[in-house]
Every structure is written in structure tokens, then in C-alpha cells.
Amino acid sequence: MNYDCLIVGAGLSGLVCGIRCASEGLRTVIISGGMNALHFSSGSIDLMGYDPSGKVIQSPCRYLKQLEEKKPGHPYSKVGVKTVRESMEFFKKQCGLAGLDLHDNGEENHFHITGLGTMKPSYFSQKSVFNDRLKEAYERKDPIAVLNFDGFRDYFTALTLEQIRGLPLLRGVRITTGKITLPYYFRTERNLHEFRSIDLARVFDSEKYLPRIADEIKKAAGGARIVGLPAFIGIDNFGWIHRRLEDMTGLLIYEVPTLPPSILGMRIDRALKTRFADLGGELSAGDKVFGGEIIDGMLDHVHTENYGSTRHRSRFYVFSTGSFFSGGIRSEFNKIEEPILKLRMSGSQERSKWYSESFFDKKGHPFLSYGVDTGKTLNPYGADGKTVKNLFCVGSILAGYDPIREGSGGGVAISTGYYAAGKIISARKKADLA
Ligand SMILES: Cc1cc2nc3c(=O)[nH]c(=O)nc-3n(C[C@H](O)[C@H](O)[C@H](O)COP(=O)(O)OP(=O)(O)OC[C@H]3O[C@@H](n4cnc5c(N)ncnc54)[C@H](O)[C@@H]3O)c2cc1C
Incomplete structure (x- = not known):
């Protein structure tokens, strides 16, 4: 060769x-x-x-x-x-x-919320993680709901909540947590508690489940305007699914990196x-x-x-x-x-x-x-x-x-x-x- x-x-x-x-x-x-x-x-x-x-x-x-x-x-x-x-x-x-569309902040770093609820300086983030609309919503102090899926063990909303409440940018913001219950038809022969982000990303990739997921998100958000979800909004059609979910729920949705395997990576x-x-x-x-x-x-x-x-x-x-x-x-x-x-x-x-x-x-x-x-x-x-x-x-x-x-x-x-x-x-x- x-x-x-x-x-x-x-x-x-x-x-x-x-x-x-x-x-x-x-x-x-x-x-x-x-x-x-x-x-x-x-x-x-x-x-x-x-x-x-x-x-x-x-x-x-x-x-x-x-x-x-x-x-x-x-x-x-x-x-x-x-x-x-x-x-x-x-x-x-x-x-x-x-x-794969990336957000930048000109030549400055931007700050996105991590899985631990801290703010991290980065140069590029995927648009489902950080974008200008989210930045404005944080600055407006819109209420936030940090959500997880029932049975998903690689993301800890209680930990996130404790950290996120201490962030100067979010001082005075109403922040709640909630759980999304997977509809019965997602269940497979595998134990639900064995689900990893990759399994859930595949569920998101299928359009047929989206209306039901959107309903669950709206319910769990409980009046919040911004919703944080563990990052598994699709692995193939992520851009489109992110937009669809935002349209269907009328909410701003951001993804939070979870433990490996990293869907975002x-x-x-x-x-x-x-x-x-x-x-x-x-x-x-x-x-x-x-x-x-x-x-x-x-x-x-x-x-x-x-x-x-x-x-x-x-x-x-x-x-x-x-x-x-x-x-x-x-x-x-x-x-x-x-x-x-x-x-x-x-x-x-x-x-x-x-x-x-x-x-x-x-x-x-x-x-x-x-x-x-x-x-x-x-x-x-x-x-x-x-x-x-x-x-x-x-x-x-x-x-x-x-x-x-x-x-x-x-x-x-x-x-x-x-x-x-x-x-x-x-x-x-x-x-x-x-
Ligand atoms: C856990 C973790 C989290 C990180 N988080 C971030 C982050 O949030 N943001 C950020 O900017 N950076 C982050 N980094 C750093 C960043 O991801 C890495 O610095 C960067 O991806 C390294 O890329 P690389 O190409 O140098 O090496 P790698 O990504 O390590 O790739 C090396 C490749 O070479 C292959 N290889 C090795 N030896 C051989 C061989 N002899 N023959 C053939 N193939 C071989 C390996 O299998 C591997 O596929 C993180 C790193 C780690 C480990």
C-alpha cells in the first residue's frame, strides 16, 4: 500500500x-x-x-x-x-x-451547564447544549426544570440541582426537578434499569415515539420554560428531533452530558x-x-x-x-x-x-x-x-x-x-x- x-x-x-x-x-x-x-x-x-x-x-x-x-x-x-x-x-x-451544527460565541468562551450542574467554559458546543436563545432565557431568569428518565441511572438530578442553584447566573431562578416515565411501549425484554444513554438515544431517533415523549416532558416540566434533559436526543437525527421536541412542547430544551458512553461525543x-x-x-x-x-x-x-x-x-x-x-x-x-x-x-x-x-x-x-x-x-x-x-x-x-x-x-x-x-x-x- x-x-x-x-x-x-x-x-x-x-x-x-x-x-x-x-x-x-x-x-x-x-x-x-x-x-x-x-x-x-x-x-x-x-x-x-x-x-x-x-x-x-x-x-x-x-x-x-x-x-x-x-x-x-x-x-x-x-x-x-x-x-x-x-x-x-x-x-x-x-x-x-x-x-452537526456547533454554537460559538465569536472568539469568546461560552458557559454551558454540565452533568454536575456546574458551568463550564467551552469554545464550541452542540446547538442542543447551548445556543443564543438559551443564553437569553437564562439572562431573563426563566424557570428551569432539570428532568431525568425514570430508571436511567447515569444522571443524578438531585446533585445537579444542588450545584445549579448556587450558580451566580441563575441566582433567583425557580429550578425544579422531575421525572419522565417511559411509556409502556418502550419497554423491552431487558430490565429497564440496564438502559444506557445509547439505548435511549435510539428510542429518540424513532419519530413514532416523539409525540408521547413531548407530552411526558410537558407534564414533568410543571410550568418551567427551560428544560434540561440528559443528552440522548437521538444519535442520527438529533438536530431535527431537538427542533421537533421544542416545537411540540413550546419549551426550550437543552442537553446535559452524562456519564460515558457520551452521545454528544x-x-x-x-x-x-x-x-x-x-x-x-x-x-x-x-x-x-x-x-x-x-x-x-x-x-x-x-x-x-x-x-x-x-x-x-x-x-x-x-x-x-x-x-x-x-x-x-x-x-x-x-x-x-x-x-x-x-x-x-x-x-x-x-x-x-x-x-x-x-x-x-x-x-x-x-x-x-x-x-x-x-x-x-x-x-x-x-x-x-x-x-x-x-x-x-x-x-x-x-x-x-x-x-x-x-x-x-x-x-x-x-x-x-x-x-x-x-x-x-x-x-x-x-x-x-x-
Ligand atoms: C474522559 C475524557 C473527557 C474529556 N472531555 C473533554 C471535553 O469535554 N472537552 C474537550 O475539549 N476535551 C475533552 N477531553 C480531551 C479530548 O477529548 C482529547 O484530548 C482528544 O479527544 C484527544 O484526541 P486524540 O486524537 O489526540 O486521541 P484519542 O481520542 O485518544 O484517539 C487516539 C486513537 O488512536 C488509537 N490508537 C492508539 N494506539 C494505536 C495503535 N498503536 N494503532 C492504531 N490505533 C491506535 C486509539 O484506539 C484511539 O482511537 C476529554 C478526554 C477524556 C479522556
């Missing part, structure tokens, strides 16, 4: 990279071994939510300009603010083309994979890259578990294999490594230095910013310390940032994936002209 670009890992960063490469006509393949972090995420995209003291950032791009000077090793500083901006526009457009995953396929990209799912060979500073080929000794070749390669969570970085008792090529890592190999004593330490845990070390152009270094010129590392495999403390995971994945694609496209164009 000969490709222009071979990407390892179909998470947010690999998919963005693949879509951009394929959209420029490059022969692109993504090989991916398992589920990505989107299936566990809130489904909102965080660009930069908090500064090192924990203070909320209103305007992430303005903040990133300062970061370029203060932290040149941060992935955002490497790709530059201009690329970050462009990448976010690109991502929004690609999601829109696949039918799965929508992004599906949208990006659809775009990649539409553009002619090839996805080899369920296969794992386990090794490869670097010859004279260039990655020559990689091997996968399904094809054993077959050499998969490409002009350029991208590792978007994620962090510890997805196996892009692996830890053993006293060792942290990148498992495919043993690329140079940034971070201590001494176990006692990986974590802070207190779980809730304000400084976070050092291991969260460990990862593969790269130069400014995101090319990593091989085990011999030499740059691998035709390989780029993107997303959460990268060192130099803490996605949890900063609230920056989605933004780093998108901007670095987009950046690497840009480098590959221009190198490919230069080679064509030569």
Missing part, C-alpha cells in the same frame, strides 16, 4: 488531519485500533478554559498570544494562534457539512468519520500499528497486527494515538514510553515524580503533561535523538500541556491535526512542482 499520508489513530486529531489531507486530494489512510476519547468526553470543544491559577479565561485566542511568549513549548505556541483560529473555523465547517466522531469517507479517505478500523522502521531520519514503513510482516508505506506519517487513555503512551512501573517507535519522551521516568500527593492538587499531576517531545514543526525525535522528518505527532500524545487543568484537550487535538495536515499538503505540492 502506498499513500501520501498514513495516520495512526482515528481520534479527534487524526480525523481532523485526515479530513484536511483528503480534502486536498491526498491519498490518505487512517489505521485505528480502538475507541477514541470522544466517546468519553462532554462533546463540547474546549480551547483554553483556565489560566494556571485556575481563573476562567474569557477570550482564549487573546490568551494564546501571551502563551506564545510564556510557554513556547506548548503545542498552541508551536502551531501559532493564526493556525489555531483557522483550525477551529475548519472544524466547525466540517461538522456543519456533516449535519459520538455525534462528533460520526460527523468527522462521515466527512473523511465523503472526501475519499480510507479508514482501516480494528487494526493496530505495533512497529516500524526509521531509515536515515525518515519513517520507512509501519507494521500492523492484522497484516503482520506487510510493510505499510507512505510519504508522510502522523501519530495521533492519544495519551495514556488510548495507548498512545504507555506506563510501566518505572517507565513511560511511546510504544510504536520508542520516540523521545518529555517527562520524568521516575514514578514518584509522576503525580502530586493530593489528588485535588491545584497544580495538577505532572504526568498529565507528559508526552512525545517534538520540535516546532511537531516532528518527533527517534530513540537515537534524531528528528524523524516525515513523521508528525498530533493531539494528546504530545507533551507540554495539561488538558485537564487548562481545559484545552479538544482545541489542541484540532489545531495540531490541522497544522500537520498543512505541512504535509505543502510538502506534497512542492514535490509535485519539483
Whole structure:
């Protein structure tokens, strides 16, 4: 197999990279071994939510300009603010083309309600999670009902209520909770208490149940104007179903992220994979890259578990294999490594230095910013310390940032994936002209 670009890992960063490469006509393949972090995420995209003291950032791009000077090793500083901006526009457009509309707040963060009832700063949210009409309704102090489905165990309205009542934006607002009882015809042979969000999302996807669900929502809302529901308003037809439910109930309905599996994250995953396929990209799912060979500073080929000794070749390669969570970085008792090529890592190999004593330490845990070390152009270094010129590392495999403390995971994945694609496209164009 000969490709222009071979990407390892179909998470947010690999998919963005693949879509951009394929959209420029490059022969692109993504090989991916398992589920990505989107299936566990809130489904909102965080660009930069908090500064090192924990203070909320209103305007992430303005903040990133300062970061370029203060932290040149941060992935955002490497790709530059201009690329970050462009990448976010690109991502929004690609999601829109696949039918997933995102809300933004110009270049400012917006604040949406989480499953725990807190307000979280994000750059993009799905329109069923946050939109301008909801913002106005919150500001008008319209009454809110936080609803759950009877028997659904992955969402806790009592917990949400306790938190949400303390939010400054909602001070003085009447907030109630309620339960929606599933009509008898939803019941299957399975125990109702085994239902997960994915089962319920499938129920919502079917138009025939909507009138009954709408009646139940109206009843449970008890006079509230805004209704929060756990996020499973459909997995295929979500935009249409959300609008239909709002029309049928006359209420403003917002979705709240629940425990995994995350329906909101799965929508992004599906949208990006659809775009990649539409553009002619090839996805080899369920296969794992386990090794490869670097010859004279260039990655020559990689091997996968399904094809054993077959050499998969490409002009350029991208590792978007994620962090510890997805196996892009692996830890053993006293060792942290990148498992495919043993690329140079940034971070201590001494176990006692990986974590802070207190779980809730304000400084976070050092291991969260460990990862593969790269130069400014995101090319990593091989085990011999030499740059691998035709390989780029993107997303959460990268060192130099803490996605949890900063609230920056989605933004780093998108901007670095987009950046690497840009480098590959221009190198490919230069080679064509030569
Ligand atoms: C629980 C959780 C919640 C989060 N919530 C948010 C949020 O609300 N907002 C936000 O902006 N960010 C959030 N993030 C961060 C953000 O989702 C991630 O930073 C981002 O999605 C990472 O994307 P990625 O492409 O780098 O890696 P991943 O999504 O981890 O994808 C890596 C992929 O590579 C595959 N892979 C690994 N090794 C191999 C191999 N050898 N061969 C083939 N395939 C391989 C994996 O199976 C996986 O599919 C969250 C992260 C987690 C873990």
C-alpha cells in the first residue's frame, strides 16, 4: 500500500488531519485500533478554559498570544494562534457539512451547564447544549426544570440541582426537578434499569415515539420554560428531533452530558468519520500499528497486527494515538514510553515524580503533561535523538500541556491535526512542482 499520508489513530486529531489531507486530494489512510476519547468526553470543544491559577479565561485566542511568549513549548505556541483560529473555523465547517451544527460565541468562551450542574467554559458546543436563545432565557431568569428518565441511572438530578442553584447566573431562578416515565411501549425484554444513554438515544431517533415523549416532558416540566434533559436526543437525527421536541412542547430544551458512553461525543466522531469517507479517505478500523522502521531520519514503513510482516508505506506519517487513555503512551512501573517507535519522551521516568500527593492538587499531576517531545514543526525525535522528518505527532500524545487543568484537550487535538495536515499538503505540492 502506498499513500501520501498514513495516520495512526482515528481520534479527534487524526480525523481532523485526515479530513484536511483528503480534502486536498491526498491519498490518505487512517489505521485505528480502538475507541477514541470522544466517546468519553462532554462533546463540547474546549480551547483554553483556565489560566494556571485556575481563573476562567474569557477570550482564549487573546490568551494564546501571551502563551506564545510564556510557554513556547506548548503545542498552541508551536502551531501559532493564526493556525489555531483557522483550525477551529475548519472544524466547525466540517461538522456543519456533516449535519452537526456547533454554537460559538465569536472568539469568546461560552458557559454551558454540565452533568454536575456546574458551568463550564467551552469554545464550541452542540446547538442542543447551548445556543443564543438559551443564553437569553437564562439572562431573563426563566424557570428551569432539570428532568431525568425514570430508571436511567447515569444522571443524578438531585446533585445537579444542588450545584445549579448556587450558580451566580441563575441566582433567583425557580429550578425544579422531575421525572419522565417511559411509556409502556418502550419497554423491552431487558430490565429497564440496564438502559444506557445509547439505548435511549435510539428510542429518540424513532419519530413514532416523539409525540408521547413531548407530552411526558410537558407534564414533568410543571410550568418551567427551560428544560434540561440528559443528552440522548437521538444519535442520527438529533438536530431535527431537538427542533421537533421544542416545537411540540413550546419549551426550550437543552442537553446535559452524562456519564460515558457520551452521545454528544459520538455525534462528533460520526460527523468527522462521515466527512473523511465523503472526501475519499480510507479508514482501516480494528487494526493496530505495533512497529516500524526509521531509515536515515525518515519513517520507512509501519507494521500492523492484522497484516503482520506487510510493510505499510507512505510519504508522510502522523501519530495521533492519544495519551495514556488510548495507548498512545504507555506506563510501566518505572517507565513511560511511546510504544510504536520508542520516540523521545518529555517527562520524568521516575514514578514518584509522576503525580502530586493530593489528588485535588491545584497544580495538577505532572504526568498529565507528559508526552512525545517534538520540535516546532511537531516532528518527533527517534530513540537515537534524531528528528524523524516525515513523521508528525498530533493531539494528546504530545507533551507540554495539561488538558485537564487548562481545559484545552479538544482545541489542541484540532489545531495540531490541522497544522500537520498543512505541512504535509505543502510538502506534497512542492514535490509535485519539483
Ligand atoms: C474522559 C475524557 C473527557 C474529556 N472531555 C473533554 C471535553 O469535554 N472537552 C474537550 O475539549 N476535551 C475533552 N477531553 C480531551 C479530548 O477529548 C482529547 O484530548 C482528544 O479527544 C484527544 O484526541 P486524540 O486524537 O489526540 O486521541 P484519542 O481520542 O485518544 O484517539 C487516539 C486513537 O488512536 C488509537 N490508537 C492508539 N494506539 C494505536 C495503535 N498503536 N494503532 C492504531 N490505533 C491506535 C486509539 O484506539 C484511539 O482511537 C476529554 C478526554 C477524556 C479522556
